[in-house]
Amino acid sequence: MTMRIVTGNRLDDGAVIYLGADERWTETIGCARVAADDAGLDNLLAIAAKAETEGLVVTPYAVPVSVESGAIWPVHIKEAIRAKGPTVRPDLGKQAGGCSAAA
Amino acid sequence: MALIRSGEVVDDPWLRVADDQDVPDGPVIVTLARWQDARANLSEHHGPLGIALRSDQSPSLIAGDLDRFALVALDFPAFTDGRAYSYARLLRERYGFKGEVRAVGNVLRDQLAFMVRCGFDAFEIADADAAQTFKKALGEITVAYQPASDPRRPAMDLRHG
Amino acid sequence: MYRYDEFDRTLVAERVAQFRDQVARRVAGDLSEDEFKPLRLMNGLYLQLHAYMLRVAIPYGVLSSRQMRKLAHIARVYDKGYGHFTTRQNIQYNWPKLTDVPDILNELAEVEMHAIQTSGNCIRNVTADHYAGIAADEIEDPRVYAEIMRQWSTLHPEFSFLPRKFKIAITGAPNDRAAVKVHDIGLRMQRNEAGEPGFEVLVGGGQGRTPMIAYTVRDFLPPRHLLSYLEAVLRVYNQLGRRDNKYKARIKILVHETGAENFTRMVEEEWQALKDSPLDLPEAEIDRIKSYFAPPVYENLSDATAELDLWRAGDRAFDMWVDANVAQHRVPGYAIANISLKPIGGVPGDATADQMEAIADLAERYGSGEIRVSHEQNLVLGDVKQHDLYRLWRELKRLDLATPNLGLISDMIACPGLDYCSLANARSIPIAQEISERFADLERQHDIGELKVKISGCINACGHHHVGHIGILGVDKKGVEHYQITLGGSADQHAALGKIVGPAFSGEQVTDAVETIVETYLEIRETGESFLEAFQRAGLEPFKERLYGAH
Numbered sequence: 132m133t134m135r136i137v138t139g140n141r142l143d144d145g146a147v148i149y150l151g152a153d154e155r156w157t158e159t160i161g162c163a164r165v166a167a168d169d170a171g172l173d174n175l176l177a178i179a180a181k182a183e184t185e186g187l188v189v190t191p192y193a194v195p196v197s198v199e200s201g202a203i204w205p206v207h208i209k210e211a212i213r214a215k216g217p218t219v220r221p222d223l224g225k226q227a228g229g230c231s232a233a234a
Numbered sequence: 235m236a237l238i239r240s241g242e243v244v245d246d247p248w249l250r251v252a253d254d255q256d257v258p259d260g261p262v263i264v265t266l267a268r269w270q271d272a273r274a275n276l277s278e279h280h281g282p283l284g285i286a287l288r289s290d291q292s293p294s295l296i297a298g299d300l301d302r303f304a305l306v307a308l309d310f311p312a313f314t315d316g317r318a319y320s321y322a323r324l325l326r327e328r329y330g331f332k333g334e335v336r337a338v339g340n341v342l343r344d345q346l347a348f349m350v351r352c353g354f355d356a357f358e359i360a361d362a363d364a365a366q367t368f369k370k371a372l373g374e375i376t377v378a379y380q381p382a383s384d385p386r387r388p389a390m391d392l393r394h395g
Numbered sequence: 396m397y398r399y400d401e402f403d404r405t406l407v408a409e410r411v412a413q414f415r416d417q418v419a420r421r422v423a424g425d426l427s428e429d430e431f432k433p434l435r436l437m438n439g440l441y442l443q444l445h446a447y448m449l450r451v452a453i454p455y456g457v458l459s460s461r462q463m464r465k466l467a468h469i470a471r472v473y474d475k476g477y478g479h480f481t482t483r484q485n486i487q488y489n490w491p492k493l494t495d496v497p498d499i500l501n502e503l504a505e506v507e508m509h510a511i512q513t514s515g516n517c518i519r520n521v522t523a524d525h526y527a528g529i530a531a532d533e534i535e536d537p538r539v540y541a542e543i544m545r546q547w548s549t550l551h552p553e554f555s556f557l558p559r560k561f562k563i564a565i566t567g568a569p570n571d572r573a574a575v576k577v578h579d580i581g582l583r584m585q586r587n588e589a590g591e592p593g594f595e596v597l598v599g600g601g602q603g604r605t606p607m608i609a610y611t612v613r614d615f616l617p618p619r620h621l622l623s624y625l626e627a628v629l630r631v632y633n634q635l636g637r638r639d640n641k642y643k644a645r646i647k648i649l650v651h652e653t654g655a656e657n658f659t660r661m662v663e664e665e666w667q668a669l670k671d672s673p674l675d676l677p678e679a680e681i682d683r684i685k686s687y688f689a690p691p692v693y694e695n696l697s698d699a700t701a702e703l704d705l706w707r708a709g710d711r712a713f714d715m716w717v718d719a720n721v722a723q724h725r726v727p728g729y730a731i732a733n734i735s736l737k738p739i740g741g742v743p744g745d746a747t748a749d750q751m752e753a754i755a756d757l758a759e760r761y762g763s764g765e766i767r768v769s770h771e772q773n774l775v776l777g778d779v780k781q782h783d784l785y786r787l788w789r790e791l792k793r794l795d796l797a798t799p800n801l802g803l804i805s806d807m808i809a810c811p812g813l814d815y816c817s818l819a820n821a822r823s824i825p826i827a828q829e830i831s832e833r834f835a836d837l838e839r840q841h842d843i844g845e846l847k848v849k850i851s852g853c854i855n856a857c858g859h860h861h862v863g864h865i866g867i868l869g870v871d872k873k874g875v876e877h878y879q880i881t882l883g884g885s886a887d888q889h890a891a892l893g894k895i896v897g898p899a900f901s902g903e904q905v906t907d908a909v910e911t912i913v914e915t916y917l918e919i920r921e922t923g924e925s926f927l928e929a930f931q932r933a934g935l936e937p938f939k940e941r942l943y944g945a946h
Contacts, residue, residue, distance in 0.1 A: 143422065144492035145447035186424050189442060207874055209813060212822075213444050217814035219742055219824045223475055223490075224445055292634060314433060314516065316556025320633045323553055328668060344417065344434055351552035374413045377406040379546045380622075381673035382553065389402040389546070394679045 134198050136163040137175045138210070139183070139191035147213050147225070148188060154178050156188060158225065160203055160214045165196065236364035238357045239334075241372075243365050248284055248305060263307055266291050269299075277302065286338070289317045293325050300331050308354070310339035319352045326353035326383040346371040353383030396457050396765060397542045397687045399507045406549070407504045410511055414438050415497035422494065437517060437555065439485075439510035440496055444817045449488045449496060450513040451503060455523035455541035455565075456484030456768040460755040463766055465506040467751035473499050478751070480736060480744045482808060482859055483562070484522045484768040485513055489815055511549055516557045518548035518629070522564045524572045525769035528688060529777040531725045534584045535592045537567035539684050540621060543676065547622050554629050558636035559644035561629070562601075565594075569888065574770060576600045576609045576890035577862055579646045580628060583888075585615060593617045598628060598658070599650035602856035606892045607647040610655050612662055618681060620666075623674035627666035631658070691763040691778060696728025699781035706785045715837055716788055716799035730781045732761075734774040734791060735798040735806060739835045740828050743809040744772030753794050761787045770859075771808055771847075773801065803840040804848055804913065805831040808859055812852030812869060813876070819852035821869025821876035821902075826850055829906045834913075843913060846926045849884070862886035864927050865912060866893040867905065878905040882912070882938060883930045894935055897943050908942055915941045 137150040148156040149163035157163065166172040172193055179191035195206045205211045216224015237246040248261045253268050257276065263284035269276060276283060284305030285296060293306065300306075306325055308318035318337065325331040336356035337349050346357065346368060361367050378386045399407070414434075421431045435441075439450040451466070458466075466486055470478050473495050474488040481487055491499060503509055513520055521541045528536045544563060548554070554561070565582040566573040575581025581597035594616045600609030616624055632646045635653070650658045707714035722731040734754065737743050746754070758766045758776055761783050767775035779787060791797035800806045807830065810816065812823030827850055834840055849863030853870075860866035866881035878900050881893030900908045913926075915938050920929045930938075 140442055140446075143494045145442055145445075145490075147445060183428070184424070186422065189428055208876065209444070209817075209819075212813060216445060217824075218822060219814050219828065289638075313430075314556055315638055316516075316554070317634055317638075319553040319556065320630050342430060344430075345556070348550075348552035348555055374416075375406065375409045375550060377402050377409065379402075379406070379549050380551055388673070389406075390677070390680050391673070392402065393400070393683065394677060 133195045133206075134203075135166045135172050135175075135193045136160070136196050136203065137166075137172075137179045137191050138163075138194050138213075139179065139188035142186050142189050145189075150175055150179055150182075150188075150191070154182070156182070160205075163196075163203055165198060165203060166193075236359050236361060238359055238364055238368050239355065241365065241368055250286070261304070263305060266295065269296070284334075284336075287318075287321065289315045289339075293321050293329065293331075297329050300325075300329055300333075303331075303333055305334040305336060305356075306331065307336045307338050310337060310341055310345075313340040313342050313345055319348060322349070322352040322354050323383050343367050343371045347375060351378065351382040351384045351386070396459060396538075397454075397684065403507070403546075404504075407507070407509050407511075410438075410509065410550070411497060411500045411504050414500060418493060418497055433515055433556075435493075436515035437512055438496075438500070439513035440491075440493070441514060442817075443489070444813075444815055446490045447493055447496070448815070449491045449499065449510060450481070451486050451488070451508060451510045452513050452520050453485050453508075453768050454545050455521055455527070455538050456525050456770070457527075457538065458766045458768065459506075460758045460764045460766070462506045462508055463751050463755040463758070465502060465508065467748040467755070469499055469502060470748040470751065477745055477747045479742075479811065480746065480768050480772050480774070482770045482772065482810075482857060483520050484525070484770055485520055486768070487811075489811075514560075515555075516559050516561075517555045518551065518557075518561045518563065520562075521545050521548070522562075522573055522578075522770055524566045524568060525767040525775050526572060526722065526731055526777070527567055527767075528690060529724050529726075529729075529731055530568050530570075530572075531723045532568045532570050533725065534569070534586060535567050536685075536688050537565040537573075537582070537584060539681065539688050540582070540594075540618065541565050542684050542687070543621065543681070544625065547625070554633055557629075557633055558638050559641070561632070561646070563625075571886075571888040571890075572769075574859070574862065574886035574890070576888070577602055577606070577859075577886060578609065580625065581609050582621075587615050591617070594621065596624060596628075598662075599647040599655075600890070601645050601647040602859060602861045603645070604642050604854050605648065605651075606856070606861040607651065608890050608892065609647075610650065612655075612659050619676045619678075620670055621676060623669040623672060624662075624666055626674055627662050627669050630665055630669075631661050635661075690726075693726045693729065693778075694780075696726075696780065696782075698727050702782055703784065710785075712792075712799070713785060713788055715841055716797055717784065718841065719799045719803060720797075720801045721784065724777070724779075728781055730779050730784055732776045732779045732784065732787060733769075733801045734776060734796050735800055736773050736796070737800060737806045737831070738795050738798050739805060740832045741795075742824050743807050743827050746774075750794055750796060753790075754796070757787065757790060771806070773806070799837060800840055802845045802847065804834050804843055804846045805840060807831065807848045807850060808863070809850040810852050810858035812850075812858075816852060816857075818855055819869065820854075820871040821852050821878065823850040823852040823858055823867075823869055826867060826869075826878065826902065826905055830909050833906050833910060843917070844925055846913070846916075847886075848909070859886065860884070861892045862890065863893060864930070865909060867909075870899055872899060876902050878902065880905070880908060880912070880942075882935060883927065885927060896935060896938055911941050912938055 151157040216226040282304035286307040564578040577600040583595040596613040597609035720733040763778040809827040813819035851858035851860040862884040884893030
């Protein structure tokens with residue numbers, strides 16, 4: 132059973148965001164809501180689709196993740212890089228602690 | 235759906251006739267397929283004739299018959315399908331068509347100015363405030379770098395008087 | 396360089412206002428993302444892996460110092476203090492906010508810059524030889540025609556929704572530094588028998604999934620027919636290019652599927668109807684644009700060879716820099732100085748805001764206030780006096796911009812790759828960094844000689860890997876980054892596509908593989924033979940054997 136979360140980008144600044152609890156979007160992948168099955172994922176995607184029409188997120192989609200001791204992490208390298216920031220600039224992006232877009 | 239002509243919302247006198255429908259009198263728009271099938275009959279039609287071309291149907295296919303038509307409708311199945319821009323220009327500049335060239339399909343505000351420049355003079359727009367939208371869209375860019383089908387003089391022309 | 400008149404200024408200002416309105420409508424929800432996306436792409440704004448990315452146009456790669464300072468300012472105020480110069484002579488910012496972009500465009504308009512048509516299915520930035528106007532081998536300055544094409548292609552009402560993107564490149568010299576043969580349309584300046592200048596017109600080149608070398612659709616086209624001929628090509632493409640499959644939508648596919656002969660016939664037929672029309676270029680307009688590219692006033696100097704030899708004998712680092720990075724200027728006493736944006740272990744093509752500003756200053760003090768961007772992601776200061784070279788070099792050194800590696804193995808082209816780009820399969824920058832560090836020894840690099848390594852993170856080939864002497868293509872092999880190596884590509888007038896050498900290498904293996912390839916070359920090379928020449932002589936075999944063992 133693949134665990135999945137839903138992600139997208141914030142409309143006004145392009146920041147990478149994840150669908151979390153209470154239909155809210157978070158910049159922290161650790162706070163994302165995990166769907167354990169297809170029905171769960173459909174639910175998350177429906178919430179995301181509605182959020183998209185409201186301009187809260189751009190082009191949401193599902194991301195397979197592993198969950199180990201509560202820690203959520205993407206299975207694929209692209210989403211792992213997306214969750215952290217450019218590997219060649221550890222001073223930029225989420226990994227640097229600041230917010231994603233230009234200050 | 236509103237029809238814009240000369241910047242105003244107008245009533246549409248034209249009737250789109252499906253390929254399997256009988257053709258009534260009056261202004262009718264038929265498809266290319268219908269025209270090719272029923273050319274002889276349609277030549278006897280009482281009223282103006284219009285033809286609707288799909289985005290994969292070049293006006294070169296009807297170039298010899300253009301004097302039969304008062305209207306050519308060019309389709310934008312998706313607004314990203316830009317073939318009709320070339321078709322409109324060919325109609326105006328190559329074949330000298332003086333009738334109505336109508337944009338139908340996915341006709342959106344941000345492409346209207348391009349359409350006008352290519353020779354479209356009628357637009358089927360799904361817009362609540364079509365006339366206002368049309369006016370705004372056309373007023374946004376006043377400089378044209380290149381000659382096209384509209385009477386606007388390109389910058390190169392204006393620079394050298 | 397070109398200066399806007401009231402028409403240019405008005406158009407750019409109106410375009411900014413139009414985009415501001417489009418952004419407002421998007422934020423208000425009046426435009427869906429599907430409706431907005433082509434509009435923002437036509438203004439160079441992508442949504443990438445971490446954020447939006449804005450690609451600002453640098454027409455045919457030419458910048459004034461004033462414009463470079465503005466680019467630095469934008470990096471500082473609206474982004475994260477740096478920018479990336481691209482293989483189409485543009486600059487990219489990786490972290491702008493959508494809601495800031497209209498203001499960024501406004502600031503760009505202040506210095507006669509914009510981001511119009513740097514993306515989207517329309518005609519993109521026309522690129523040119525980065526030594527235009529100053530190269531010793533030049534027939535005529537191609538930037539004049541690049542500017543004419545820029546204007547003609549801007550907001551062209553018929554060609555704003557093409558089947559796919561459209562890229563034009565022009566070279567004014569027989570040595571093609573603009574890679575015209577791998578563009579949708581390539582133009583090579585020629586002289587006919589009467590000595591009059593004109594263009595060889597090439598169509599259907601391109602890289603990506605199905606790389607192809609352009610073919611000659613017309614041997615000689617007089618300048619006054621330039622726009623009408625281009626319009627004929629574009630009109631044929633707009634009508635007949637495939638729209639059913641994104642990967643088969645470029646003009647190269649249309650040429651391939653139609654056949655060159657048929658394609659030529661269609662273009663020439665369309666052109667017959669278009670020539671001798673309002674698209675004809677009046678001499679007056681060509682002259683008007685030419686006047687903007689009139690050369691600066693050069694002093695009457697002789698070559699400072701003795702002086703330079705002295706400095707070079709006394710400083711090996713300077714000697715290497717002159718050897719690799721300084722090219723011959725057509726005016727005696729002057730030189731072309733290349734600024735390498737490939738410091739050992741650095742991110743290829745990136746420059747900080749501080750560096751950009753310093754370069755703007757250097758261009759004013761040592762050059763003619765003009766900077767060029769090459770499609771190999773480096774910068775150029777033309778019009779440097781030879782006797783200023785040593786001083787200039789010392790200033791560049793302080794800025795970490797003096798790596799003497801132009802055309803050498805560490806002067807790699809690398810696309811942003813999976814570190815930044817949502818299209819990528821693999822990262823390219825860390826590979827470039829590792830290779831650079833492996834070959835950090837500059838004496839070794841100079842001994843190896845010219846060796847162009849080009850790295851793309853995916854098949855879209857923004858890193859131009861197909862035309863690298865060594866090409867590296869990132870692929871996804873069961874979720875793990877792997878790299879396929881090609882050999883023998885070339886982007887110049889003898890354009891060739893690289894040949895795959897064998898199965899892909901893992902990220903850990905690829906630098907070793909490159910070193911093996913270099914060592915093989917050094918073993919087999921005959922006196923004075925470059926890597927490319929050795930490969931052309933010996934073929935793939937020796938490299939395959941060393942890399943994969945006898946088979």
